[in-house]
Amino acid sequence: MNKACERLINGLVKENPTFVLMLGMCPTLAVTTSAINGMGMGLTTAAVLAMSNLIISLLRKIIPDRVRIPAFIVIIASFVTMVQLLLEAYLPSLNDALGVYIPLIVVNCIILGRAESYAYSNPPIPSLFDGIGMGLGFTVALTMIGALRELLGSGTFFNMNIMPKGFEPIRIFVVAPGAFFVLAALCAVQNYIKIKGEAKGKDMSKIGSGCSHDCMNCDIKCDSAKEENK
Amino acid sequence: MDTVRQLLIILIGSSLVSNVVLCQFMGLCPFLGVSKKIKTAAGMGMAVIFVITLASTVAGVIYKFILVRFGLEYLQTIVFILVIAALVQFVEMFLKKSIPSLYEALGVYLPLITTNCAVLGVALTNVQKEYGIVTGIVNGFATALGFTIAIVILAGLREKMEYNDIPESFKGMPMVLLTAGLMAIAFCGFSGLL
Numbered sequence: 001m002n003k004a005c006e007r008l009i010n011g012l013v014k015e016n017p018t019f020v021l022m023l024g025m026c027p028t029l030a031v032t033t034s035a036i037n038g039m040g041m042g043l044t045t046a047a048v049l050a051m052s053n054l055i056i057s058l059l060r061k062i063i064p065d066r067v068r069i070p071a072f073i074v075i076i077a078s079f080v081t082m083v084q085l086l087l088e089a090y091l092p093s094l095n096d097a098l099g100v101y102i103p104l105i106v107v108n109c110i111i112l113g114r115a116e117s118y119a120y121s122n123p124p125i126p127s128l129f130d131g132i133g134m135g136l137g138f139t140v141a142l143t144m145i146g147a148l149r150e151l152l153g154s155g156t157f158f159n160m161n162i163m164p165k166g167f168e169p170i171r172i173f174v175v176a177p178g179a180f181f182v183l184a185a186l187c188a189v190q191n192y193i194k195i196k197g198e199a200k201g202k203d204m205s206k207i208g209s210g211c212s213h214d215c216m217n218c219d220i221k222c223d224s225a226k227e228e229n230k
Numbered sequence: 231m232d233t234v235r236q237l238l239i240i241l242i243g244s245s246l247v248s249n250v251v252l253c254q255f256m257g258l259c260p261f262l263g264v265s266k267k268i269k270t271a272a273g274m275g276m277a278v279i280f281v282i283t284l285a286s287t288v289a290g291v292i293y294k295f296i297l298v299r300f301g302l303e304y305l306q307t308i309v310f311i312l313v314i315a316a317l318v319q320f321v322e323m324f325l326k327k328s329i330p331s332l333y334e335a336l337g338v339y340l341p342l343i344t345t346n347c348a349v350l351g352v353a354l355t356n357v358q359k360e361y362g363i364v365t366g367i368v369n370g371f372a373t374a375l376g377f378t379i380a381i382v383i384l385a386g387l388r389e390k391m392e393y394n395d396i397p398e399s400f401k402g403m404p405m406v407l408l409t410a411g412l413m414a415i416a417f418c419g420f421s422g423l424l
Contacts, residue, residue: 026347030255070315077308085304100354103307104256107347176253177418180411188404195398 004129011133017110018141019190024110027101028142029179035158038146039139040094044087044102046135048079049111053119053131055079060120072115077106110138149173149182237368239424240361244372247421250348251380252414257348261381262406264339271385275378277339279371281321282349285314286370289353290363303357310353318343348377380417384410 017023027045032038052075056063063071084102087095095102105111114134119127150156153174155163163169172178248254251261257278264274289310297303322340325333343349352373356366387409396405 026255026258029258070312073311073315074308077311081304081307084307100351100358103354104347104351106307106311107350109259172415175418176255177411177414179255180407180414184400184404184407184411187402187407188399191402191404192399 003126007126007129008133008136011130011135011137012140013137015134016137016141017134018138018145019186021110022187022190023113024108024138025183027104027108028145029183031098031101032142032146032149032179032182033174034150034154034156035143035147037094037097038142038144040091041098041101042135042139042142044083044098045105045108045110046132046139048076048083048105049114049135049138050128050131051079052076052111053114054124054128056115056119057122057124057127063120068116068120069112072112072120073106076111076115080105110134145182145186149178153178237365240365240369241372241375243424244369245376245379246417247424249376249380249414249417249420250351250373251377252410252417254351256351257346257377260339260342260346261377261384261410262403264342265381265385265388265406268382268385268389271381272378273335274339274342275374275381277336277343278346278348278377279374280336281318281340281343282352282374282377283367283371284321285317285349286352286356286366287363288313288317290356290361290366293357294363306354306357307350310350314349314353348373380413383413387413 011017015021018028024045027041031041052072055075056072059071059075080103083105084095087098087102114131118130122130147157150158151163152170153172155161155167155169170178173182244250250256251258260274260278265271292309292313293303293306297306297309302309318340322333322337325337325340352370356369359369361369384406388406391405391409400408
């Protein structure tokens, strides 16, 4: 049970996919126009991540090394399709709000990254909790960013009006450019913490060196792995 | 005449008004990662135009003649991602064997495109908006053109900014994101076009 707890804490805090690793930036920017959208996207991704981690871990001895990436993609895409159909049936409003970004969970590098780096080499129960932890970490991050943008951009919090009367909403935060500015601020804070930490001699290598570079690395790694297998 | 008009509207709409990176946030990874030099940015842009146009053609044909015919529309996500991954591999092999000069220009970027969410995004948008095959191809081409315009402009700006004095914490990614944000504001101006 300790192992499961450790995986949960790891995903939520130590290796938070958004704030620490800077992975999966496309949905982070696109759907965080309000707290509720961010939360919906986060939970959807968390469900897919937990299930795909569990299944990949169960099948890890059966999937041949050479075709593991396509196999992961098929498993992930199946769960995404299931989740999408469920949302269409039971939460149509959320489905409309997230639109094309739900099927795009397939190419979210958090999910493929966890499959490759954790689930493929670990037993099912820790993998499941790793998925839940990472997914919840992503949900918390998306909800926070969404809440911030919603608060500044429309003056509400989970659709409740909480700002004082004189507050003029800064509309730009809920449209596209605002997303870039919020992420820029987030990256700057992360850089600041990293520089401070390195000055004190702490190990900061886990912190993503910049948003999306991990994505590229992941691609390059996957491909160099493919080259080796040829 | 009406179809030409509709195609023109899609061409402008997808490339400028709802720009794929700056308004829809698809394909951010290459947009931020490969935009250091104008030359590499242009190469990436060309490769993306090539792959997206091809992928939206193939995805459109498969959707219409296989998935719809057999009532398997719900498999679209799985089929599209596999088709795109296979297509990119195939294009890479084909270019390497038959058109080496083009391969040298685009080759390094091709593997990076497999997981570019813009490719899957275009295929899915075409289905969601119920575009026909030709309209889908035009939409794919326009989206990729928008991506190229955005990445080349960003690369130009980044080349100019290279020696600027930027606060320590804002060096690297934060500055690029701020630039992208300002570009997004500029692209918002296109929304009056249609």
